[in-house]
Amino acid sequence: MSVTCTGICIALRVVLAISWLSILVAASDAEDALRQPELIEFRSGDLDLKGFIWKPAGAGPFPAILWNHGSEKRPGAVDSVATFFVTRGYVFFVPHRRGHGRSPGPYIMDQLKTAGSAAQRSLMLVRLHEAHFSDQLAANCSGAAQTWSGSPDLQRRLIAAARRAAMPVFFLQAQNDYDLTPNRVLSDEVKASGKQAESRVYPAHGSGAQDGHSFCGRGVNVWGPDVASFIEAHLK
Numbered sequence: 353m354s355v356t357c358t359g360i361c362i363a364l365r366v367v368l369a370i371s372w373l374s375i376l377v378a379a380s381d382a383e384d385a386l387r388q389p390e391l392i393e394f395r396s397g398d399l400d401l402k403g404f405i406w407k408p409a410g411a412g413p414f415p416a417i418l419w420n421h422g423s424e425k426r427p428g429a430v431d432s433v434a435t436f437f438v439t440r441g442y443v444f445f446v447p448h449r450r451g452h453g454r455s456p457g458p459y460i461m462d463q464l465k466t467a468g469s470a471a472q473r474s475l476m477l478v479r480l481h482e483a484h485f486s487d488q489l490a491a492n493c494s495g496a497a498q499t500w501s502g503s504p505d506l507q508r509r510l511i512a513a514a515r516r517a518a519m520p521v522f523f524l525q526a527q528n529d530y531d532l533t534p535n536r537v538l539s540d541e542v543k544a545s546g547k548q549a550e551s552r553v554y555p556a557h558g559s560g561a562q563d564g565h566s567f568c569g570r571g572v573n574v575w576g577p578d579v580a581s582f583i584e585a586h587l588k
Contacts, residue, residue, distance in 0.1 A: 402454035403447035406434045414442040415587060423488035427453050433569060436576045491522040491579045493568035496534040519546035522582045524575050528556035528564035550582065
């Protein structure tokens with residue numbers, strides 16, 4: 353299966369971009385579908401990138417969730433989060449950005465290590481998040497929590513993007529994440545622009561900042577029901 357992507361389909365650290373897709377899926381055993389996501393290829397500029405797509409059993413159309421991973425080098429298929437949403441009737445797509453996971457290209461964190469100055473690093477962080485608010489959004493988990501304080505350029509870019517958000521946004525993270533500021537600031541900007549936004553800080557996950565940051569992928573049983581309700585309310 354091949355998917356063509358016009359432009360860069362990425363978002364903040366974790367964003368669920370929701371749309372209705374007329375996807376017809378052959379009937380299959382639900383457990384088999386969950387255990388075996390399909391590895392697909394899609395075009396992005398001059399590269400053929402890879403990603404995993406999970407499908408519910410039965411025939412569509414289904415609502416679809418686009419999971420945009422963070423800076424981790426090997427995002428995988430996001431099994432726990434995918435399972436949560438696929439069992440609720442969503443197609444779940446995990447594209448691997450350039451240099452991440454199965455996709456070719458330079459890895460952004462390696463590029464950041466070779467940045468010659470603070471100014472260059474700041475501009476590279478802007479590039480990392482450059483298209484992150486360009487898609488319609490439904491939920492943002494821990495967006496820019498590790499990079500916000502170190503890049504005023506990034507802050508300005510994301511604030512401008514939040515003001516242009518096209519649909520309601522649910523911001524979430526754990527109390528012990530690296531930085532709670534971006535979720536608070538960006539949710540306020542979305543609300544100020546006249547769009548609906550919710551911002552929720554959940555109890556600490558694990559013991560340190562990295563544990564808190566991993567709440568996005570490991571805490572779906574906590575935040576998932578709230579996000580699912582938020583999505584369903586705005587798909588009606």
